[in-house]
Amino acid sequence: xxxxxxxxxxxxxxxxxxxxxxxxxxxxxxxxxxxxxxxxxxxxxxxxxxxxxxxxxxxxxxxxxxxxxxxxxxxxxxxxxxxxxxxxxxxxxxxxxxxxxxxxxxxxxxxxxxxxxxxxxxxxxxxxxxxxxxxxxxxxxxxxxxxxxxxxxxxxxxxxxxxxxxxxxxxxxxxxxxxxxxxxxxxxxxxxxxxxxxxxxxxxxxxxxxxxxxxxxxxxxxxxxxxxxxxxxxxxxxxxxxxxxxxxxxxxxxxxxxxxxxxxxxxxxxxxxxxxxxxxxxxxxxxxxxxxxxxxxxxxxxxxxxxxxxxxxxxxxxxxxxxxxxxxxxxxxxxxxxxxxxxxxxxxxxxxxxxxxxxxxxxxxxxxxxxxxxxxxxxxxxxxxxxxxxxxxxxxxxxxxxxxxxxxxxxxxxxxxxxxxxxxxxxx
Amino acid sequence: xxxxxxxxxxxxxxxxxxxxxxxxxxxxxxxxxxxxxxxxxxxxxxxxxxxxxxxxxxxxxxxxxxxxxxxxxxxxxxxxxxxxxxxxxxxxxxxxxxxxxxxxxxxxxxxxxxxxxxxxxxxxxxxxxxxxxxxxxxxxxxxxxxxxxxxxxxxxxxxxxxxxxxxxxxxxxxxxxxxxxxxxxxxxxxxxxxxxxxxxxxxxxxxxxxxxxxxxxxxxxxxxxxxxxxxxxxxxxxxxxxxxxxxxxxxxxxxxxxxxxxxxxxxxxxxxxxxxxxxxxxxxxxxxxxx
Numbered sequence: 001x002x003x004x005x006x007x008x009x010x011x012x013x014x015x016x017x018x019x020x021x022x023x024x025x026x027x028x029x030x031x032x033x034x035x036x037x038x039x040x041x042x043x044x045x046x047x048x049x050x051x052x053x054x055x056x057x058x059x060x061x062x063x064x065x066x067x068x069x070x071x072x073x074x075x076x077x078x079x080x081x082x083x084x085x086x087x088x089x090x091x092x093x094x095x096x097x098x099x100x101x102x103x104x105x106x107x108x109x110x111x112x113x114x115x116x117x118x119x120x121x122x123x124x125x126x127x128x129x130x131x132x133x134x135x136x137x138x139x140x141x142x143x144x145x146x147x148x149x150x151x152x153x154x155x156x157x158x159x160x161x162x163x164x165x166x167x168x169x170x171x172x173x174x175x176x177x178x179x180x181x182x183x184x185x186x187x188x189x190x191x192x193x194x195x196x197x198x199x200x201x202x203x204x205x206x207x208x209x210x211x212x213x214x215x216x217x218x219x220x221x222x223x224x225x226x227x228x229x230x231x232x233x234x235x236x237x238x239x240x241x242x243x244x245x246x247x248x249x250x251x252x253x254x255x256x257x258x259x260x261x262x263x264x265x266x267x268x269x270x271x272x273x274x275x276x277x278x279x280x281x282x283x284x285x286x287x288x289x290x291x292x293x294x295x296x297x298x299x300x301x302x303x304x305x306x307x308x309x310x311x312x313x314x315x316x317x318x319x320x321x322x323x324x325x326x327x328x329x330x331x332x333x334x335x336x337x338x339x340x341x342x343x344x345x346x347x348x349x350x351x352x353x354x355x356x357x358x359x360x361x362x363x364x365x366x367x368x369x370x371x372x373x374x375x376x377x378x379x380x381x382x383x384x385x386x387x388x389x390x391x392x393x394x395x396x397x398x399x400x401x402x403x404x405x406x407x408x409x410x411x412x413x414x415x416x417x418x419x420x421x422x423x424x425x426x427x428x
Numbered sequence: 429x430x431x432x433x434x435x436x437x438x439x440x441x442x443x444x445x446x447x448x449x450x451x452x453x454x455x456x457x458x459x460x461x462x463x464x465x466x467x468x469x470x471x472x473x474x475x476x477x478x479x480x481x482x483x484x485x486x487x488x489x490x491x492x493x494x495x496x497x498x499x500x501x502x503x504x505x506x507x508x509x510x511x512x513x514x515x516x517x518x519x520x521x522x523x524x525x526x527x528x529x530x531x532x533x534x535x536x537x538x539x540x541x542x543x544x545x546x547x548x549x550x551x552x553x554x555x556x557x558x559x560x561x562x563x564x565x566x567x568x569x570x571x572x573x574x575x576x577x578x579x580x581x582x583x584x585x586x587x588x589x590x591x592x593x594x595x596x597x598x599x600x601x602x603x604x605x606x607x608x609x610x611x612x613x614x615x616x617x618x619x620x621x622x623x624x625x626x627x628x629x630x631x632x633x634x635x636x637x638x639x640x641x642x643x644x645x646x647x648x649x650x651x652x653x654x655x656x657x658x659x660x661x662x663x664x665x666x667x668x669x670x671x672x673x674x675x676x677x678x679x680x681x682x683x684x685x686x687x688x689x690x691x692x693x694x695x696x697x698x699x700x701x702x703x704x705x706x707x708x709x710x711x712x713x714x715x716x717x718x719x
Contacts, residue, residue: 189570397667404578404579
């Protein structure tokens with residue numbers, strides 16, 4: 001009797017095992033994604049995942065809108081610490097070091113088994129890969145990537161006696177044009193500013209455009225040493241401060257990021273610096289003819305990249321990892337990436353996407369979309385270090401102190417460097 | 429035997445409250461204090477006991493001190509102003525006034541709005557150039573002011589929002605208290621020939637003391653607890669000029685992922701609030717007359 005009982009238990013256990021092994025073919029994936037721009041971004045992601053699920057019935061993808069970039073990394077890391085991370089997620093490219101330090105993600109290299117897969121890993125624009133690799137391994141796949149560009153109001157240019165089709169090419173020209181474009185009323189109050197480089201929240205990003213143009217890099221590739229106190233960084237910051245203080249072509253104090261497109265539509269600012277992710281927004285809402293240009297040059301042309309990458313999380317089964325890899329390969333393929341770029345304005349991360357018929361039609365009718373791609377040639381990696389959020393907060397605080405005039409650029413940057421050094425020295 | 433059964437009953441009746449209090453208040457508070465003596469665990473480095481190192485770091489942290497004084501200033505200004513305004517508004521709408529319920533509604537409206545919505549409304553007021561305040565002052569010929577982008581004005585601008593939101597809420601309590609004061613007292617005072625000011629100072633205000641205590645404790649809690657508008661309006665900027673203690677704790681915990689240091693900051697907030705609450709009960713209780 002006891003023997004029989006044992007036998008049945010063993011048998012049923014074996015049956016149970018067999019059934020789980022059978023259902024292992026059906027893989028469940030949870031996918032967190034953020035939305036950082038207005039419009040159709042969330043719908044497009046949902047539509048793309050549905051399309052993938054329809055073509056691959058053995059994979060079930062649960063696409064979860066997780067809020068802003070900040071919300072998404074907070075939710076993902078909290079879930080990872082609780083032992084139930086999503087299998088894949090789109091998170092800021094610059095959070096790569098934080099995710100590595102939390103031991104939450106795995107490199108893609110181990111998942112790329114075939115030669116085709118390995119070739120795929122190297123098919124993205126190098127400017128985007130700069131923020132996606134460290135120590136020779138690829139941790140992120142570019143997807144929701146952007147770069148800042150200059151938008152200008154052609155009507156305001158015409159009114160100021162400037163050529164409406166020529167944006168400023170250098171810092172000097174931007175100041176010179178800005179002076180012509182800044183208008184005051186009879187009381188001496190400014191009604192239209194020449195230029196607007198927003199500085200609220202994360203001023204470091206657009207400021208990195210200025211430092212790159214001044215030919216200086218803010219942090220090393222290993223992410224453990226910053227270069228904030230370089231005289232060239234101080235020069236760039238002085239230029240930013242001078243735009244309001246000396247040249248009086250930009251609104252003084254901290255300039256709000258969020259209301260920048262609105263200020264452009266309202267004619268409050270004739271030239272704005274903002275992300276290419278706002279392209280569709282500006283196209284839909286600007287009541288005048290506008291142009292899109294690369295950021296002006298100083299010692300060289302330059303801009304940071306920005307935006308989010310795909311990451312695969314460690315705490316998943318091998319089947320889930322393989323399925324995640326396959327999904328990411330699919331969604332970044334030319335056809336899908338083209339749909340995504342057209343819906344949002346994000347820069348398609350691979351050259352072959354721009355060769356698809358859909359993209360060719362799109363840029364033929366809207367050549368402004370090409371500016372961001374062409375700027376990639378001059379783009380550098382966005383500032384990313386270990387303890388990234390803390391280091392960028394230190395840097396942002398220094399920038400804000402200089403912009404509001406509480407510290408001189410050199411002093412503010414020297415203090416920031418010392419603080420960053422105290423944190424990063426443990427990582428060398 | 430019956431004695432013991434009563435004990436069991438007592439514990440059974442208490443247990444739901446005890447379980448909730450321990451699970452959500454006492455155990456987290458104690459583990460926060462415990463965590464503040466350890467380093468932050470990272471995926472590749474486990475946490476280790478560091479003694480008072482986090483507290484030393486706290487004393488040396490310029491940002492902490494700035495945020496600490498910001499919070500104190502924020503409390504010192506917003507609490508008395510919102511309570512005084514609430515009292516004034518309550519007396520105003522308690523009187524005979526045409527359109528009284530409309531005025532009451534108008535004063536109370538900010539309270540029912542979520543703080544995030546309020547912050548977005550005020551963002552529109554404050555926006556330089558085309559915001560409401562600038563449109564009005566621009567029409568009168570005044571220059572544009574960057575309310576949230578100037579470190580000297582940012583904290584003040586945040587305070588205005590919270591006073592605007594809080595005063596209406598406290599007004600409701602004062603209004604209820606005012607209506608419970610028997611009219612006989614006013615008639616008696618009128619017969620005695622007391623002026624309106626004397627009546628307010630000697631009769632109304634003392635009778636409102638229990639409400640004042642309640643309202644002021646709430647105001648203290650809210651002034652440290654409500655930071656949603658900081659997220660929307662300034663994110664603590666420029667250069668931490670408008671950052672408050674709770675906002676800094678959130679930043680440290682969920683942006684920098686430095687959970688040990690966040691625990692240390694939380695202990696400071698805990699101690700600060702306990703001291704204030706204790707002081708309020710001890711000092712004010714003596715002056716409060718319950719009927």
